[in-house]
Amino acid sequence: MTTLQIRGLTKAYGAFKAVDDLSLTLQDGEFLSLLGPSGCGKTTTLRMIAGFITPTAGAILLDGQEISSPSGVVPPEKRQMSMIFQSYAIWPNMTVAQNVGFGLRMKKLPKAEIARQVAEVLRVVQMDHLAGRYPSELSGGQQQRVALARAVALQPKVMLLDEPLSNLDANLREDMRSEIKRMHLEYGITTVYVTHDQSEAMAISDRIAVINAGRIEQIEAPHALYSRPRTRFAAEFIGRTNLIEGRRQAGKMIFDGFEAPSSGGADGPVLASVRPQNLRLLPRQGGAAPSETDMLFLPGKVTERIFLGERWDYGLTLEGGQTLRAAGPPEEDYPEGAVVWIALPTASIIPVEDEPVHLAAE
Numbered sequence: 279m280t281t282l283q284i285r286g287l288t289k290a291y292g293a294f295k296a297v298d299d300l301s302l303t304l305q306d307g308e309f310l311s312l313l314g315p316s317g318c319g320k321t322t323t324l325r326m327i328a329g330f331i332t333p334t335a336g337a338i339l340l341d342g343q344e345i346s347s348p349s350g351v352v353p354p355e356k357r358q359m360s361m362i363f364q365s366y367a368i369w370p371n372m373t374v375a376q377n378v379g380f381g382l383r384m385k386k387l388p389k390a391e392i393a394r395q396v397a398e399v400l401r402v403v404q405m406d407h408l409a410g411r412y413p414s415e416l417s418g419g420q421q422q423r424v425a426l427a428r429a430v431a432l433q434p435k436v437m438l439l440d441e442p443l444s445n446l447d448a449n450l451r452e453d454m455r456s457e458i459k460r461m462h463l464e465y466g467i468t469t470v471y472v473t474h475d476q477s478e479a480m481a482i483s484d485r486i487a488v489i490n491a492g493r494i495e496q497i498e499a500p501h502a503l504y505s506r507p508r509t510r511f512a513a514e515f516i517g518r519t520n521l522i523e524g525r526r527q528a529g530k531m532i533f534d535g536f537e538a539p540s541s542g543g544a545d546g547p548v549l550a551s552v553r554p555q556n557l558r559l560l561p562r563q564g565g566a567a568p569s570e571t572d573m574l575f576l577p578g579k580v581t582e583r584i585f586l587g588e589r590w591d592y593g594l595t596l597e598g599g600q601t602l603r604a605a606g607p608p609e610e611d612y613p614e615g616a617v618v619w620i621a622l623p624t625a626s627i628i629p630v631e632d633e634p635v636h637l638a639a640e
């Protein structure tokens with residue numbers, strides 16, 4: 279059983295805090311992603327977990343033992359962790375099998391045992407047929423598999439991966455993320471995965487920590503994060519969304535041209551997120567709006583549309599002037615200028631904080 283606890287972790291460079299009071303706990307076998315834009319402190323956090331950087335404040339504990347604090351850091355090689363760096367590197371002068379067995383040779387395991395373990399890991403990453411090749415004879419994706427295999431071969435308590443797929447093209451990235459997911463299922467190693475690609479984080483993680491300027495804004499399972507973002511930043515960073523401004527008054531959220539029930543919250547300005555997928559278009563030829571509980575039908579017009587293959591991307595303008603984006607299935611084709619009802623479930627209007635939220639502890 280492995281638990282990794284991070285408590286109030288901070289790294290300051292002068293007055294600038296690259297990582298600012300970050301707390302989270304990983305359960306045994308959990309796959310957690312740190313997701314955020316460039317410069318938000320992901321690599322710095324990962325390097326502190328690995329033991330390469332001493333924190334300015336806070337602590338890291340592995341299975342209850344403190345391994346990092348401002349007063350001392352257990353060195354990387356004594357942490358039973360494997361890290362794959364942003365620019366992954368495998369040794370060019372060693373074959374695939376020698377690369378994967380390197381850490382095991384350092385541990386002075388018997389030769390036959392090393393051969394057995396290397397063969398096993400290479401089978402899992404589907405590289406057994408290339409064991410004798412050198413890195414210069416491999417594709418980028420194959421080299422990446424070797425880097426993964428080498429990290430897994432050590433059977434670390436914790437795997438740390440820093441944007442391991444950023445050097446690969448889009449198709450290969452999708453293959454490799456399935457590969458990483460499969461390896462994780464096979465070995466169940468507790469993993470911290472750094473990425474700025476939200477779809478990658480969604481596809482691969484048990485939970486995602488959304489990081490903004492060194493702080494966690496939200497930490498949640500992918501589906502919960504997508505359907506209930508807490509902040510403007512989280513809503514915009516995880517997928518596309520409509521952010522609409524209105525005000526809250528007497529138990530309602532009032533927007534330009536429509537209103538919806540509000541569950542709690544103080545009266546005053548309100549910002550809400552509505553995912554394009556939650557809007558549906560219906561034809562409108564005069565007559566009253568359909569009526570359905572928990573569903574709004576708003577009169578609007580298609581002002582723009584783009585065909586994206588798997589869906590239509592519509593730009594809509596409500597009669598009150600509010601503009602919205604909607605996603606529609608390819609078989610429902612509304613031309614530009616079409617007058618429509620826009621069906622909007624009130625439950626999909628999610629109020630969010632306009633300002634960053636600092637999630638200091640879970």
Ligand SMILES: Nc1ncnc2c1ncn2[C@@H]1O[C@H](COP(=O)(O)OP(=O)(O)OP(=O)(O)O)[C@@H](O)[C@H]1O
Binds near residue numbers: 296314315319323474
């Ligand atoms: N040694 C250092 N001295 C001063 N500032 C640093 C140092 N290392 C990192 N920083 C700053 O800390 C911030 C966080 O850097 P970090 O490398 O953790 O970002 P990141 O989230 O990994 O970004 P990317 O997605 O671009 O890799 C950045 O603004 C960076 O310039």
Ligand SMILES: [Mg+2]
Binds near residue numbers: 322364
């Ligand atoms: Mg980085």
